[in-house]
Amino acid sequence: MAFLRRNKVASFFPFLLMCGCATSSFNVIKHGDFVVELKVTPDRVLLECEPQPGHEVEGAHGFLMHILDDKKMVLAVTQFNILDKDECFDGLRKIERILKTGTNIYLGGMGDLTTPRAKSDRKYSFPGLGSFPSNGKTLKFMVIANERGLCYDAQDGDSGPCPREPFSLKNLK
Amino acid sequence: MDGLFQQKFNAEPPLDPDVIKALIASESGFNPNPPKNRKIALGIAQLTKKTFKILLDPKSETKEFIFKDFRQKDLADPNISIPMAVRWLLRKKETAESKLKRAPNHEELILEYKGLLKSSTKLKDEALEIYRSHYGLLKKK
Numbered sequence: 001m002a003f004l005r006r007n008k009v010a011s012f013f014p015f016l017l018m019c020g021c022a023t024s025s026f027n028v029i030k031h032g033d034f035v036v037e038l039k040v041t042p043d044r045v046l047l048e049c050e051p052q053p054g055h056e057v058e059g060a061h062g063f064l065m066h067i068l069d070d071k072k073m074v075l076a077v078t079q080f081n082i083l084d085k086d087e088c089f090d091g092l093r094k095i096e097r098i099l100k101t102g103t104n105i106y107l108g109g110m111g112d113l114t115t116p117r118a119k120s121d122r123k124y125s126f127p128g129l130g131s132f133p134s135n136g137k138t139l140k141f142m143v144i145a146n147e148r149g150l151c152y153d154a155q156d157g158d159s160g161p162c163p164r165e166p167f168s169l170k171n172l173k
Numbered sequence: 174m175d176g177l178f179q180q181k182f183n184a185e186p187p188l189d190p191d192v193i194k195a196l197i198a199s200e201s202g203f204n205p206n207p208p209k210n211r212k213i214a215l216g217i218a219q220l221t222k223k224t225f226k227i228l229l230d231p232k233s234e235t236k237e238f239i240f241k242d243f244r245q246k247d248l249a250d251p252n253i254s255i256p257m258a259v260r261w262l263l264r265k266k267e268t269a270e271s272k273l274k275r276a277p278n279h280e281e282l283i284l285e286y287k288g289l290l291k292s293s294t295k296l297k298d299e300a301l302e303i304y305r306s307h308y309g310l311l312k313k314k
Contacts, residue, residue, distance in 0.1 A: 062296030078299035080199045138302035155207045
């Protein structure tokens with residue numbers, strides 16, 4: 001069974017009301033030359049380590065993020081590599097921390113948001129926001145960070161320089 | 174590359190170079206040695222450790238053309254890992270054909286390389302879209 005770890009919006013939402021923090025939002029801050037940079041609030045991000053049953057690599061998993069866009073549809077931001085189970089969940093936990101400690105989330109990916117949509121029947125539930133369909137579009141996951149500088153790179157994790165070019169947290173401000 | 178290999182493997186028909194470029198772009202973004210995920214896959218084409226062993230084994234499924242005297246750490250060198258990945262793609266073409274009962278198209282070949290051809294997971298669909306977008310970008314140029 002796929003293990004879908006959800007951002008705990010139920011516990012975040014009251015916090016947002018009390019402190020007058022950012023309301024739920026999705027913005028494309030850069031889109032060109034196959035590079036996409038998004039600025040979203042944490043409640044719009046779902047994380048998933050999906051088992052790959054029957055794969056030749058024992059314990060193979062795929063890492064996916066599901067992002068609720070401004071048209072009430074869900075964009076996939078996916079790591080192309082097959083991951084070891086521990087590697088996948090280690091990354092998921094580190095990204096969870098980025099979501100939990102930030103109010104503005106920066107996402108960098110490779111792809112093109114203008115390409116025609118592939119048909120998809122999948123739906124995703126975002127706590128506190130509702131259930132929304134996939135828009136059939138996918139970005140290759142490159143980097144995720146928050147305004148506090150916590151950063152996670154798809155290839156380097158949290159150990160190398162982050163973000164790497166062409167991505168920059170300056171675009172988050 | 175002089176001295177690295179002693180024989181040439183003639184693939185017929187040859188693979189489209191853009192298939193290989195799109196695969197590498199998707200797997201590693203042309204990083205010769207991605208630091209993460211080294212528990213299972215290495216190098217610019219993210220060959221698994223299991224695949225590496227097969228490619229060196231004279232009794233394996235690739236026995237008619239194998240690599241000799243290489244070590245896992247050599248996969249950090251694209252001059253070595255890319256030819257190995259191409260050899261593995263050609264083997265995957267055979268296994269995909271066996272599964273499909275016909276020649277695979279390039280997308281099916283990539284899915285077979287990733288072990289996802291017969292999968293019904295979300296990753297399969299998303300990985301295919303990523304590969305498609307990279308391949309499409311190359312074909313536009």
